[in-house]
Amino acid sequence: TSESARNGGRSGALSPPPPVSEEIQRIDVNPPKGTRDFPPEEMRLRNWLFNNFREVSRLFGFEEVDYPVLETEALFIRKAGEEIRDQLYCFEDRGNRRVALRPELTPSLARLVIQKGKSVSLPLKWFAVGQCWRYERMTRGRRREHYQWNMDIIGVPEVTAEAELISSIVTFFKRLGITASDVGFRVSSRKVLQEVLRCNSIPENLFGKVCIIIDKIEKIPIDVIRGDLKSAGVSEEAIEQLLQVLSIKSLTELEEILGSAGEAIADLKLLFSLAEKFGYSDWIQFDASVVRGLAYYTGIVFECFDRDGKLRAICGGGRYDRLLSTFGGDDLPACGFGFGDAVIVELLKEKGLLPEVNLQVENIVCALDQNLQGAAAKVATILRGKGQTVDLVLENKPLKWVFKRAARINAQRLILVGNTEWEKGVVGVKILSSGEQFEIKLDELE
Numbered sequence: 302t303s304e305s306a307r308n309g310g311r312s313g314a315l316s317p318p319p320p321v322s323e324e325i326q327r328i329d330v331n332p333p334k335g336t337r338d339f340p341p342e343e344m345r346l347r348n349w350l351f352n353n354f355r356e357v358s359r360l361f362g363f364e365e366v367d368y369p370v371l372e373t374e375a376l377f378i379r380k381a382g383e384e385i386r387d388q389l390y391c392f393e394d395r396g397n398r399r400v401a402l403r404p405e406l407t408p409s410l411a412r413l414v415i416q417k418g419k420s421v422s423l424p425l426k427w428f429a430v431g432q433c434w435r436y437e438r439m440t441r442g443r444r445r446e447h448y449q450w451n452m453d454i455i456g457v458p459e460v461t462a463e464a465e466l467i468s469s470i471v472t473f474f475k476r477l478g479i480t481a482s483d484v485g486f487r488v489s490s491r492k493v494l495q496e497v498l499r500c501n502s503i504p505e506n507l508f509g510k511v512c513i514i515i516d517k518i519e520k521i522p523i524d525v526i527r528g529d530l531k532s533a534g535v536s537e538e539a540i541e542q543l544l545q546v547l548s549i550k551s552l553t554e555l556e557e558i559l560g561s562a563g564e565a566i567a568d569l570k571l572l573f574s575l576a577e578k579f580g581y582s583d584w585i586q587f588d589a590s591v592v593r594g595l596a597y598y599t600g601i602v603f604e605c606f607d608r609d610g611k612l613r614a615i616c617g618g619g620r621y622d623r624l625l626s627t628f629g630g631d632d633l634p635a636c637g638f639g640f641g642d643a644v645i646v647e648l649l650k651e652k653g654l655l656p657e658v659n660l661q662v663e664n665i666v667c668a669l670d671q672n673l674q675g676a677a678a679k680v681a682t683i684l685r686g687k688g689q690t691v692d693l694v695l696e697n698k699p700l701k702w703v704f705k706r707a708a709r710i711n712a713q714r715l716i717l718v719g720n721t722e723w724e725k726g727v728v729g730v731k732i733l734s735s736g737e738q739f740e741i742k743l744d745e746l747e
């Protein structure tokens with residue numbers, strides 16, 4: 302009865318009316334704050350950029366590696382007051398483990414090198430392109446994720462390793478049309494600071510913290526820097542010597558102050574002479590104020606900047622010979638760099654160097670009758686088997702629609718499967734750029 306139908310077929314006691322379909326709340330279709338989607342056009346640009354990262358890494362004989370984006374939090378807990386620590390994207394998982402989304406790739410590399418131990422022969426030349434995370438208060442509206450290209454050389458104590466890494470970045474820039482007039486590398490060595498601290502008998506364990514404070518020298522007032530250094534336990538005299546050393550802009554002047562016996566001078570002189578041999582002298586300059594914001598650097602440090610001064614650092618890196626022992630491993634000489642995927646795109650836009658990365662399909666295949674859909678699938682499969690890209694029209698669409706789609710996907714050829722032709726064992730071909738059209742036998746398709 303209508304009543305029983307209303308009650309879901311149950312007659313007798315009145316059951317409550319069926320619930321009114323609850324209003325389905327539309328979800329927020331935007332990605333989480335600070336993160337990006339990569340729809341096709343953006344993904345083509347990203348793939349173009351990453352393919353250049355990978356091609357340069359291949360040219361330099363580096364092997365690709367990767368690690369989990371999720372790591373134990375302990376891997377990134379350093380006591381030097383780094384920004385990367387303050388913004389760690391960390392949480393407790395369902396197993397009550399403290400974990401973190403990696404803010405950088407180098408600690409994961411160190412972990413894997415220790416794990417591999419003696420089973421890998423040195424030097425290691427590894428590269429990775431991986432997404433890195435930070436949890437920053439969105440008040441600054443900055444991104445919370447970016448992709449970083451890293452190249453690292455493990456097991457080479459000489460500065461030839463740093464010179465090689467800088468050469469790989471220069472090679473990358475040249476591939477994109479960026480020149481030494483667009484960007485430059487500021488190069489220094491943390492051994493300069495180390496020698497000043499040693500001369501003033503400042504304990505070694507303050508080194509990382511002092512570097513992190515000094516790295517902020519361009520961003521916060523000098524008196525705050527002095528105050529932070531003093532609170533960290535650096536004497537007034539040492540502070541003044543540090544600040545004086547940081548203003549040095551030439552190796553000659555540095556040698557006058559530090560003397561020619563120290564490792565800092567030797568490393569930097571060798572790096573600049575190697576730069577000559579690699580052919581990138583125009584790209585680099587000594588600048589004692591370069592410190593970098595990661596506590597674990599121990600030697601040469603460098604960062605790449607845009608000469609117009611409009612952008613943040615494009616990439617940066619350096620030597621980190623003590624990182625493995627902070628994880629309980631045996632120290633190995635190591636150096637590397639990180640190259641983010643965002644600033645470089647801003648630079649390419651500034652320089653009008655963004656490439657046109659359009660979708661390109663060689664063929665669009667279409668059945669002229671619904672009963673030929675199988676035949677069209679066969680044609681598409683034959684072409685794909687020959688390495689041809691094919692967009693197969695999957696529905697019964699008017700030719701006008703097919704031509705519109707062919708234009709949108711930049712198809713080079715339209716392959717039409719019609720009854721008369723199919724019975725003759727041929728298909729129709731239209732070259733879309735010229736309008737030329739002809740028939741071709743199936744087995745001659747290529």
Ligand SMILES: OCc1cccc(Br)n1
Nearest residue numbers: 433434435444445446447
């Ligand atoms: O370069 C610092 C950094 C680390 C992780 C994510 C983002 Br966005 N930026």
